[in-house]
Amino acid sequence: MAKFFLASILSASFLIVATTGVVQAEEVFQFAVQAEQVARKDSPIWVDLPKALQNVEGDLVLRQAAGGGQVVSQKSEDGKRLVFIPKEEIPATQGRLYQIQVVPKSDSTPADSTFAVRCIKDDKTVSLALGDQKILTYNTAVLEPPAGTSELYRRSGFIHPFVTPQGKVVTDGFPSDHLHQHGIFAAWTKTFFEGEGVNFWDQLGGTGTVGHREILETTSGDVFASFKVRLAHVLTKGEPRDVLDEVWTVRLYNLPKMHQFDIESVQTCVAKTPLTIAEYHYGGFAYRGSAEWIKNDQHHIITNETDDREVGNHTKPNWVGVYGPVQGDLCGAAMFSHPTNFRSPQPVRLHPSMPYFVYSPAVLGEFELAPGKPFAAKYRYLSYDGKPDAKRLDSAWKNYSSAPKIQWVTATAP
Template identity: 40%
Template structure:
């Protein structure tokens, strides 16, 4: 009878057990950077499936894991400079919260815990009243929402109908003797079209999409494709932040569609752009702060590693920080800061002309932080350091 009771208790213990250790142990050693909610990369091969995998530290704190390509996985954690942490790899029976992505004809919607963070527009939504169809385009990020649900961006503003949340385009160009303008679409010489979403992923650490855009020269009949552009967007599933914020990455890659180079002469703007909320119109309604301590009055045509743009929406202060990766072309990149409108652009052509040539990609990477309230320079600097020098444990 005692043996039977012991067997029953052991069986109940197995059934109640919510985790099982996977064979690997992981050691993560930080360098000299303070890392807050850092995306940490390490080698880990999936065994018995990729779902519900966590790192477990000595204090029984669990860190969700998401698998990547090439034998790597990632998690999100905070680390002090020089800190070393050891983990067991465990598999839980119950799944935790995930970053999600859902697709409609008009939008790829990224959500965390049921709340939308951003959307990727496909060009299928109805145009606002007063906007001609020549301005229609997709392949840009809108809406962009703060943790309290405030919108930090605008789309098709009537004074600049070609501005769209976060978007990319080139303005002054030379291509086969013509001058297509992919930015000012009202000129009808160039346009950017959304071609589709290739891959999506949803997981405990991030949700992502890979999509394609195409740049067309409209100054010739038939219209000629000039560039193929790939976008990768990742929205991260942050937890336990003292001040709530959203974090997402954009990587864009451009390559020629023909053997003809695309020349980009020196110009004031062109590259990656941001258009702020309509309530931020007017020189006193949007606030700019750069990594070099400059603002709207003296920041235009200077360079920066990051810029924070903010303003009030329904009386509440909110904003977005744009981090420019140090590997970007001409980093730290020059900026276009508009004197009266909530418009910003990282604009490599400001520093002189260059070319996109056959067989060589143009690559640009940016990280975005969205939160309510005043910008914190110390926090932003720490986030840029972490982005610029990612922790990759090999």
Template identity: 35%
Template sequence: MTLSQNWLQIPLFLILILISSATNQLAAAEETLGTVRFTAGKSALENEPVSVELPETGFTAEQVFLIETADAERTAIPAQIEKQKQSADLLWWIPPGKTAAGKTRVFQIRAGSASPRQELTIKETDKAYQIMIGDRPVLSYNYKHIEPPKPLDPLYGRSAHIHPLWTPGGKIVSDEFPPDHAHQSGQFLAFTKAVFEGRPTNFWEIKSKKGRVRFKNLVTKQTGPVYADLIVTQEHVDLTGESETPALLETWSIRVWNQPVKDPDFWMYDITSDLRCATESPLKLPEYHYGGMAIRGGRGWTKENCAFLNSNGKTRANGNHDRARWCDISGRSDPSAPWSGFTILTSPDNFRFPEPVRIHPSMPYMVFTPCPLGDWEIDPGKPHISQYRFLVHDGPALARTDAIWQQYANPPKASIQLTAP
């Protein structure tokens, strides 16, 4: 029986239903739900995220995509909706390509979904949550207690840190249990000189047996076409009392951005740290020269094969405790190897912004720290929130880092206009 004969066997009313359904689906795909527009700030924007507050729409995170009005090819641009409990939902997208300073771009909102160039996934291993873009890993957050290699003291074992950190080219730019300072594992947040319930404690130097930071639980993890979110809770545990007592509970929100290019110059992710007292006792933090959001550079990075550069143009030689908007550490395992590195951008909303950056005189590590500027404390009922953006790159420090910081600190102004029902 031929295809035309098959159609002859289908009742006419069913054919009409099928045609009507196909027509409705096509109309839905072409239907414009509204428009969004944004204007770049004083510096150019290039494959960086933009958001706009959504009014009450009923859209879910998978229901919309964008098309740029100036795009003759009508290329579908992935979009993702962030549901927020205490404020308006946000529509996120990454405008492809470069947006010149001061330029306005306009996009139509369409019903449906658009596949990203590469898929974001969160893979759970036996010890870590590993976030990947396509088939390439970006970072691993270690939730299991990792034992140090012999002959290091088992006391150095830890969880609640990010390692490895990979560049898009596959270079690892972090280290774990480095022999000279085994407590500096990957990327972590901890305070050194602290006082809890009248007792001196130390969450940074694990071997002191005074304190440590450890993973508590997974809050949530989700992936979408624009970003992946991993939210975890960590405990800053005091060990100086009669029993182990969490002094702080910390929530890390780790968000990895999916740039719309196959081979980006860098991976980009954000961390928001929300620190709260775990008891009715404050954590007092006397003035000290380090303690905060830290990174230990790659294995084999020596003083001769490692370089620092901050937003003020300062280096290892003159940049210690300089108050900078961003700081980069780059290195290579030997003089013939290519450079790769890691940049921390700090938010203007952070306590004591711009925070001093501790740059070690010989080792490959740095930490954004408010502690050198005087005594402070975290009080019950008053969360201490800090935010950072991270760029993990191949090659030396990125030439456009300051422009990226400008967009992070002063996001482009965006507006939305929905089509009347």
């Protein structure tokens, strides 16, 4: 059926992109989305745009063909892609035809407050919100640890709070049992630089930390809102010195039933000598759960393979989830590691008692971050109310890990 669907639409008579690449207002372009083996539901679909549409002098309006109506869509930050969330499920092995129409550009620029998904900045944070509800907050300012604790725990450059659709906070910025775990954060634990051991994860050792440097760009829209920020992994023993530069692109999607946001990270060694990441049982992109889940019996950690955290430790699951009561109601969060990540599928550290986990390629052995060579990684975080729905998380994982096939009905490839 899938092959028949594509063959049928490709043999039909449609408007095509002019080979000159010149786009006129009111022109129509068409593409097919082939679901492949995954039902496409409650997840963004990204489409690489032909060059003729990337810098067109006009607005793009997306419609489902055959009278399916307009579909909310949005260009990527660089204008090279279009993203949308299907109004209805595209069943596995089936396809759907969409049309893009170029219309005259609006005379006015809409205010951020008019968009469904917004980026909101102040002098201490940058947040992503659905309507008026802030869903996640990235801390640009240095936050102080609780009174009476070491100032070495001071930290910026992490996400907290992250909330569920009902507004329950499912992260903790400075957990009382481990003050160096900060909501949603990234740090390497056992590293060596120029012969010296450096721990960027636990600041108390006085050798390393991670912090925010600058906001690079922000975007609001009706499909997603995003921000791009720069962080630094810093040697703190002696004169502070940046070893790694890191850029995060964080996108929150317009999915109110189960919040979903992506982090795309690119780390680059900015020193003249490499940073060695030693083999260790944790370190990488992490999640620390609600302050109400300090004790083991107040929360549960599961994966797509097991609900026994000891059995699941250092396995390579598709997803990890945690849940427990917050203000009397069950809720939780989940995390995916993208299959294109280094050493994928990555092992995950599941702590035996604390509400924290981390995808860590260091479990599989030593590796090196060479000067000037980018180290890229992608992760998706989700939040939900109630107990985690394994079937729903499986579906979300499949949509994240395997993109649909996009077939342009054009004379020129994108």
